[in-house]
Every structure is written in structure tokens, then in C-alpha cells.
Amino acid sequence: MIRMFIRDEAGFVVSAELVLIATILILGLIVGLSSIQHAIVSELNDIGVATGNSNQSYWYTGFSSEKDFANGGFSAYTRGSAGNDTQDDCDNDQCDISCDVPVNEGPKSL
Incomplete structure (x- = not known):
């Protein structure tokens, strides 16, 4: 049997060559995924800027139906409405999203 x-x-058989090739492939995969992540974040930022630049103001008028012209009575009416879009804090890509500087942990207490 022996x-x-x-x-x-x-x-x-796991040899040194196979371990080296697998390591290189994994490192290349990490670099590729990182560049894909940066491209996706850039495109989503462009979509956010485009959405922030769109003017979302609106207005519409009301209407009324008078029943008695002499006394000014209405049989039905609706009121108009209006909304004014003002600039938000992060419109036109004015906000920077960044990481804070790392700090050391403080002393642990019970």
C-alpha cells in the first residue's frame, strides 16, 4: 500500500509555480476591480450632477365656474399652485465626499 x-x-500537486501564478492573477483581479469601481463612482457622480442641474420648478393655474354672475357666487373652483426649485447644498458637484484622517484608539475602559 505504501x-x-x-x-x-x-x-x-501544488507547486511554487502554481502558487505564484495564482497570486499574480488575484493581484491583477484586485487592481481591475478597483479601476471598475472608480469608473462606476465617476459615472454615478455625473448622473447626480445632471439631476441637480435640472430645474424642478412648476406652476399651474386654477379655474372656477361662476353660478350667479350678479352676486359673485361660484359653483366650483380649484386653486392654482406653484413650486420654486432652489439650489441644494450639493448641486453642481459642490460637496466633496472624502475619508477622515485615521486616529489612534483611545484607552479602553470597562
Whole structure:
């Protein structure tokens, strides 16, 4: 049984070359995913800027139906409305999202 085990050449042998190739592939994958992440964040920022630049103001008039012209009575009416879009804090890409500087932990207490 030991002779069969020693002479057996079937199976996968992990060698230094395979570990090196796998390491290089994983590092390349991490760099590629990082560049994809930066591209997606840039495109989402463009969409946010475009949305912030759109004017969302509106207005519409009301209408009325007079029943008695002499006394000024109304049979039905609705009021108009208006909304004015003002500039928000982060419109036109004015906000910077960044990480804070790392700080050391304080002493632990119970």
C-alpha cells in the first residue's frame, strides 16, 4: 500500500509555480476591480450632477365656474399652485465626499 502511494502520480500537486501564478492573477483581479469601481463612482457622480442641474420648478393655474354672475357666487373652483426649485447644498458637484484622517484608539475602559 505504501509502494502504491509513492508510485501514484495522479492528482493535483501544488507547486511554487502554481502558487505564484495564482497570486499574480488575484493581484491583477484586485487592481481591475478597483479601476471598475472608480469608473462606476465617476459615472454615478455625473448622473447626480445632471439631476441637480435640472430645474424642478412648476406652476399651474386654477379655474372656477361662476353660478350667479350678479352676486359673485361660484359653483366650483380649484386653486392654482406653484413650486420654486432652489439650489441644494450639493448641486453642481459642490460637496466633496472624502475619508477622515485615521486616529489612534483611545484607552479602553470597562
